[in-house]
Amino acid sequence: MSTANSAAAAVRTLALGESERRKIAESLAATDALLASAYPGDDGSRQPVHTAYIPADTFNAGLPLQWGTTALAAADAQGGLEAVAAALGFANPATLAGLVERKLGAEPIEDLRLDFEDGFGSRPDTEEDAHALAAGREVSDAVRSGSAPPFIGIRFKCFEEATRERGLRTLDLFISSLLEHGELPDGLVLTLPKVSTVAQVQAMDYACGRLEEVHGLQPGRLRFEVQMETPQLILAADGTVPVARLLHAASGRISALHYGTYDYSASLEISAAYQSMEHPAADYAKQVMQVAVAGTGVRISDGSTNVLPIGTPENVASAWALHSRLVARSLAAGYYQGWDLHPAQLVTRYLATYDFYRSGFSAAALRLKNYVHKIESTILDEPATARALARFIHRGLACGALTSDEVSGEAGVSIAELTLLAHPKVSNRSGSSHE
Known part of the structure; x- marks a missing residue:
């Protein structure tokens, strides 16, 4: 537009004057507030590519590097990382192998969860109390020594009636033990499993707030992940989609939604042989999750495969082929994080992840x-x-x-x-x- 035309436009009387524009702004004030508070977008922080799960009583400061050593040994038994990459059909296997070897030697686990739920089982209260306190001490020691992964925390028992008291007690003891031995880790992650209602998330919000008050923590310091393991979060009895509501019902404390492959599949009566991250029922649930978190800044994680790369060389190769394909499938679908249950799965976690980014x-x-x-x-x-x-x-x-x-x-x-x-x-x- 020329200078003359700009000047003409500037003096022209606008049909939508100040009062009209103010009326429109006032009518959209609630929308502006909703978008600012409920849909702030991603905060730009790092998201780990995976979460590794271990029984809570097996953690020690040396475990992350031990996982890396075990993963490299598994690859060496199959001819080395380059040979594994080539066998899986990845481009530039030598380059991939060099990068993955460096990763497994320096930071083999990006996110680690000490599991007090399925991976720990039901034990006497005195035993779980002792392990909850020990977990806080061991995690604090690992963070202080620099051996802890960037993200680390616990999964405690769910808030269903039978396990609620135990889950809350473990959470309470773990947090107090962490603080007794130092500050909370920057990458602290808490995982609430088997969520079936928004009310359970609100209860976790209350618990976190109370823990912050008692320990003198900054409000909002404690955040948590929600494990998506029940169909009630995808479709409630009243026909609504609770997963979309729960994100906005916890004072901004929810950091991620994690899909639980096997609990969710079992709840739909899917036979064990067909329970998988790529089952159509899994894809549906994960697509609903993906739409629910869009714009909220909440991250999403895919689940795991329970087919482990152990046993005969043929079994290892077959499990790696499956795992690498599933990792690549999740990445292509916009799920940039998943679960790993065994050190040897790190081989294909990083080979497949690195190939995804390097090929594109x-x-x-x-x-x-x-x-x-x-x-x-x-x-x-x-x-x-x-x-x-x-x-x-x-x-x-x-x-x-x-x-x-x-x-x-x-x-x-x-x-x-x-x-x-x-x-x-x-x-x-x-x-x-x-x-």
């Missing part, structure tokens, strides 16, 4: 580079697509699939610029802007 990196980097530097291309990407491209690369960088040099070299952006592109809302809240 060059195309994503080129499109992002063209967008940022306004280079003419056959693909005209919009800001939302540019964010998706940046987030894809950002995730690959965070887990070790990509290197900083690769990103800056091929995408033509610094890591700071990449982060700004991936999470502009976070950057805007901190005072800077890209778009």
